[in-house]
Amino acid sequence: MTPDRPHHILLPVRLKTIVASFALALVLDFLPWPNLRLVPEFVALVLTFWCVRQPRLVGLGVGWTLGLLIDAGNGVLLGQHALAYSLLAFLAISFSRRILWFGLWQQALHVAALLVFAQGVTVLVRLAAGAELPGWSVLVGPAIGAALWPLVSYLLLIPQRRPVEREEPRVM
């Protein structure tokens, strides 16, 4: 299996890109979707992406804070997404080297497992709090999220892929 190394060296990531991508993911999560069970958790997807790509910049703290925001915004039990996202960030950081070795679709398989795990954590928390079993449809969101992984990685790497041409020619 050939490693999917980029053909050119990526620019260092800018903090602005990360913040903007998280804000966009939050907005997408808060959109009034008609059928919420079929919608992937965009924040989880973007969080996985940055944890895999930039494990030193984005980690558990970011995941926990975002999860708390999601909990409050959705009016659910405070802390369930925080728990799920910090676990997700931990796993994504632990497997970041391994995941980056594969091609985009094989990466998507890994991401599917991570997203299903995060969903499972929230389901367990809800069951512990007295909810009924949600049924198999909870797996649809993570599956669609994983299918979006190649698109997300392509889009989020665009800012770093820009060729360095703005540099002015130096006059020696």
Place this chain on the structure above:
Amino acid sequence: MEHSPPPFFRRGPAPVVRLAFFASLSLALLVLDARFHYTEGLRRVLAIAAYPLQLAATAPLVLGERIAAYFSSQSALRADNAKLQARLLATAEDAQRYRAAAAEAERLRRLVGAAERIERRSIPAEIVYAGRDPYSLKVIVDKGTQQGVSAGNPVVDDAGVVGQVTRVYPFTAEVTLVTDKDYAIPVQVVRSGLRVVAFGGGSSGMLELRFIAPNAEIRPGDLLVTSGIDGTYPPGLPVATVANVELDAAHSFARVLCQPAAGVNRGRYLLVLSGERRLPPYPVEATSPSERRRDKAPRAPRKKDQRDTR
């Protein structure tokens, strides 16, 4: 971690330590929220932080709707207008009769010295977005404490009771729908006067009457209205229609399924009824003063988490 970094690269505490820290923090929050409800302040702050993002999320939709409304055809507008005029005429008569009846009832009540009912203020609200929680049926509306909404207010639409405000934030409020699994509402069968408690049926979108005696006066087609006994809901609002009465010899109770009267999953505009009837405190048998105004319907099971009558 598959690879451990050399100790001379400083990376802060090890990931496992961080995970333990954040996981225990989350678990502590979960317990505090689920058991003790101590986190309302934090939730409010976070909700305010999330509010601009929610607004941004719904803004394109609202804009699209406005544009669509702008370009809606003249004939559609005129047809709508004619229909509304007809409905206005039909309801105007009802309204006048209601006003006369209300005045008369007030006079009579004063005669018998009963406590005067306070008039409720209705606050029109719009659903800004549905709760992203597949386990509970909640919606967020665009009116909050700033507009006079408070927790416990009933929410109705043009056909009947939609739900109840369970949490309020400064600019938004969370409405739990009548079909939510944890929801209970005291109702009365219009035909027979039987008082019962209706529970949400969860994702089925129905209401359920539990612990009904098999010989109770209830049959399909019966209309259920709020009984007004708990003081939270004004009496007489339509709640549901009985759809199915299951009599099973294996159980000692009948299971009654009801179709909600309001468009619980349709429509975007709701009416929040603020203001509350002040009732005398519950007699001393109650376990704690916060549990007063419990519904006094016969055979009503005591729910352990009766959020709606707080």
